[in-house]
Amino acid sequence: MKGGRRKNIDRLDGEKTYLRIEELFLHNSSESSYVSLQTLDELMARDNQREEDGFERKIKLGKIVRPGKNGSDEIIIVPSTIETKFYHDNAPNNEEEEFGGTGTEEEGSVIGEKSNNPKNEDGSGKGPGEGSEKGHDLNSDAYNLGKVLTEYFNLPRLKQKGIKKSISQYNYELTDLNKGFGQLIDKKQTLKRIIKTNILLNNIPEKTKPDLSSLIHSPQDTVYKILSREISYETEAIVFFVRDYSGSMQGSPSEAVLTQHLFLYSWLMYHYDKRVKTRFILHDTQAIEAEDFSTYYRSNVAGGTKIFPAFELVNSIIENEQLHLSKNIYVFYGSDGDDWKDNKNNLVGEIKKLSKYANRIGIFVARNSGNDNPTSLESTIEESNILSELNDILKITQINSRDFTESQIIESIKLFLRV
Structure with missing residues (x-):
């Protein structure tokens, strides 16, 4: 059969052929049916080439949702990277015919890694089910979003204020999971694997309490905790995000300001x-420091609204x-942009004072009218x-908050970060 089919394929170049195009497609695709995954860098390179070829870009940041209350730096964005799909045939979908194999794990292979910083963990599971992750959202931490903003939108790279030595410290914790050997047995994970093994062997009857003494324990089921080395970062930058939260800011002005602040934080x-490290300041006629981004x-x-107390509080924190x-x-x-007119001198004085400490002061006005x-x-x-x-430190930009666009936010950031 293989020989006959191969013969027909070779005869496609001649005058006669007995093999339909649909059969040729199925034959060629059956041996290479796989999902192609690409890195962010590869997708961005393709998108840049697409624009150079005269086509519209496909990668967009989309709507950013605020982080949760747990203090994680992870932010959630609605997936907005869409590749055009072309359908050339009516070939059947063979997904249901594919089955997973037994795997190629070797004894001693790492089967799980976990951060030793629990405050950045959102849940115990990966995706829907265990943990608190949303199944249909694209999770991207601020670092990765900042990479997109820097490379995709060609944002500038600021020069640091002086030369500071970067110190990297490492912590060692029993956070990674290893199968075969390790420092400490993870009883919970080991028991889970033992139960899975015995279920596959039909050694645990349905709807009955299993007899633990009769369970079969394979050496492959033992899971150990091993020491994991993780870097502990030294803070090099302090970012103060300050905003007016008075009554006039409700709605589109706050949305515009907070969107820009998320982009700025991710870039930094x-x-x-x-x-x-971030600090958050809110003000109406008085200024307070907020505990977290949420x-x-x-x-x-x-x-x-009085603006000068906000800058006064920032100066006080820096000095103290x-x-x-x-x-x-x-x-x-x-x-x-609303402010009491009798506060002009106080505001200008606090901004001048702050300019002695700050690398950059950016003022973003989201006009409400x-x-x-x-x-x-x-x-x-x-x-x-x-x-x-x-001029080297203070930058100011404004937009109409009622119809602001993503491109306007990006342009305002470029102005803030311009060297």
Whole structure:
């Protein structure tokens, strides 16, 4: 049969053929039926080539959802990388005919790795079922998103404020799982594998309590915990995210500001190789420090607006903790631009004071109204002439929050990070 089919395939180049195109397709595809996985770098390279060839890009960041309350740096984005699919035939789908094999694991092979930093763990499982992960969301930590922002959108790389020695420390914890040998038996995982083995051997009757003394225990079922070396990062950058959370900020102004702040945080995580610590400041007429991003994201009040207390609090934290002596400091402020007019001098004074400590101060105005008139904050900055005085440190940009786009957010970030 193979010989006859091969003969027909060879005769396709001649005048006569007895093999249909559908049969040729099935024959050629049956031996190479697999799923092709590509890295982020490969997908980005393809997308760049697609644009050079005159086609529209396919990779988009999509809508970013806020992190959870557990303090993890992981953020969730809706999948938005879509490759065009072409269908050339009506060949049947053979997915249901495929079965998993017995595997190729060797005794002593690593079967699981776990971070020794429990605060970054969202659950015990991978995907739906165990743990708290969402089955249909694409999980991407801030570092990977920052890589996309840097390489895909060609964001600049800031020069550090001075030269600082980077110190890497390592911790050793019994967090990895190993089959065959190790320092300590993981009783829970071992028992799970023993039960699976006995179920396959029909040694555990259905709907009855198993007799543990009769269970068969294979050496392959024993799971050990082994020492894992993981890097402990030294913080190199302190980022203050500051925003107005008064009544006028509800809705689109807050959404625009928080989207930009997520992008900025992700970029800095990538630029400083995860050595970033964040502080979150909220203000209406008074300023407070929020405990985490979740609180920073959700908080809102119905009061008035005074901007200078926010910068005053940032300066106080920097001075009291002496952060400026060893850390790169970035301050990104977001507001709809409303401010009490009698606070002009106080605000300008605090910004000038902050400029002595910070690598960069970025002010993002998400206008709440549809007109093009400057807001109170913009007028204060312009009249004080501090933009020209602090040209290397202070940057300000504005958008209309009612119809802002992703490209506008990216352009505002480029302005903030321009060297």
